[in-house]
Amino acid sequence: MTTPSSTEAPGFLAQHLPLDKATTSRPHITVTWAQSLDSKIAGVGGKRVILSGPESMLMTHWLRSMHDAILIGVNTLILDDPRLQINLLPSSLNLRPPQPLILDPHLRFPPTARILSEWNTKPLERGKTLLQPWIICSDQVPLSQRTSLEEEGARVIAVKVDEKGHIPPSDLPDIVGKLGLKSVMIEGGSKVLSTFLHQRQREDGSVLVDSVVVTVAPMFIGQGVGVVPEGEDKGLPPLRTVHTETMGKDAVMVCTVNEEDEE
Numbered sequence: 519m520t521t522p523s524s525t526e527a528p529g530f531l532a533q534h535l536p537l538d539k540a541t542t543s544r545p546h547i548t549v550t551w552a553q554s555l556d557s558k559i560a561g562v563g564g565k566r567v568i569l570s571g572p573e574s575m576l577m578t579h580w581l582r583s584m585h586d587a588i589l590i591g592v593n594t595l596i597l598d599d600p601r602l603q604i605n606l607l608p609s610s611l612n613l614r615p616p617q618p619l620i621l622d623p624h625l626r627f628p629p630t631a632r633i634l635s636e637w638n639t640k641p642l643e644r645g646k647t648l649l650q651p652w653i654i655c656s657d658q659v660p661l662s663q664r665t666s667l668e669e670e671g672a673r674v675i676a677v678k679v680d681e682k683g684h685i686p687p688s689d690l691p692d693i694v695g696k697l698g699l700k701s702v703m704i705e706g707g708s709k710v711l712s713t714f715l716h717q718r719q720r721e722d723g724s725v726l727v728d729s730v731v732v733t734v735a736p737m738f739i740g741q742g743v744g745v746v747p748e749g750e751d752k753g754l755p756p757l758r759t760v761h762t763e764t765m766g767k768d769a770v771m772v773c774t775v776n777e778e779d780e781e
């Protein structure tokens with residue numbers, strides 16, 4: 519069993535993930551979540567549940583610190599009002615905070631969201647513990663709406679969407695590459711996890727998702743939000759576990775997508 523250090527990234531993460539925030543031109547994509555034993559990531563109506571114990575939560579903050587950006591869907595932003603920071607790690611390490619990225623095709627982002635209000639009200643923390651929230655929306659959103667959110671302090675990036683109105687997962691490497699980001703940690707929620715796991719390949723034929731890091735907490739949620747939405751459990755990629763670690767009460771699995779493992 520490992521208790522992660524607050525001054526050094528857990529060795530198993532350093533071994534398998536982009537500690538140096540990736541050096542190649544191909545952005546590294548990690549998909550991660552915390553789940554219960556009955557494969558739920560939140561309670562009824564999307565109510566946030568603290569699944570991770572202190573040890574695995576610290577690991578998640580190390581994982582965040584190892585990526586250039588943290589990406590979530592807009593529902594998670596609205597339901598959880600997350601910080602997406604690395605505040606469990608000591609500030610003396612002077613780690614650059616990861617860039618918050620929100621997938622929000624219709625620009626439903628509430629200007630009251632904590633990641634924006636803290637950016638606006640704590641100017642001395644900018645670049646230290648806080649980065650400006652970047653929101654990726656559809657290029658069909660009227661310019662006036664985009665400008666209005668930019669005036670509130672966010673950066674809005676307009677991109678083409680797919681027939682479902684989603685930001686196409688296969689376009690993400692290109693989108694983040696153009697933004698100068700070399701690695702992205704996708705934290706959820708359920709719909710975003712599902713579309714990214716289902717999109718098996720990049721345009722060059724390589725796997726879209728390089729790493730999957732799952733925290734399994736020894737608890738049952740019962741009714742709630744599944745890792746992927748109901749009915750979307752077909753067509754998920756074969757995973758190969760490259761490391762399992764017990765952290766406090768939780769198990770943390772590091773996996774890769776291995777298409778050749780599929781029967």
Ligand SMILES: NC(=O)C1=CN([C@@H]2O[C@H](COP(=O)(O)OP(=O)(O)OC[C@H]3O[C@@H](n4cnc5c(N)ncnc54)[C@H](OP(=O)(O)O)[C@@H]3O)[C@@H](O)[C@H]2O)C=CC1
Pocket residue numbers: 550551552553558559560561563564565566567569590591592593594595597598621622623624625626683684685686687705706707708709710711713714743
């Ligand atoms: N335990 C854990 O580790 C985590 C749990 N959660 C939980 O997840 C829940 C929210 O999940 P969920 O409701 O599924 O919502 P998501 O957070 O996955 O957001 C989904 C929305 O993102 C937009 N979107 C843009 N591009 C895409 C794309 N490619 N694929 C999917 N969606 C896209 C859509 O917005 P639009 O509808 O406007 O088109 C869509 O409805 C919350 O309850 C939260 O607590 C979240 C993160 C981690």
Ligand SMILES: Nc1nc(O)c(N)c(N[C@@H]2O[C@H](COP(=O)(O)O)[C@@H](O)[C@H]2O)n1
Pocket residue numbers: 551552566567568569570574575578590594595598599600601602603705706733
């Ligand atoms: N690793 C992990 N464990 C849990 O138990 C969780 N509920 C989550 N949720 C994710 O973390 C976000 C909240 O982040 P902050 O604490 O505000 O930094 C939440 O929105 C989910 O993405 N993760």
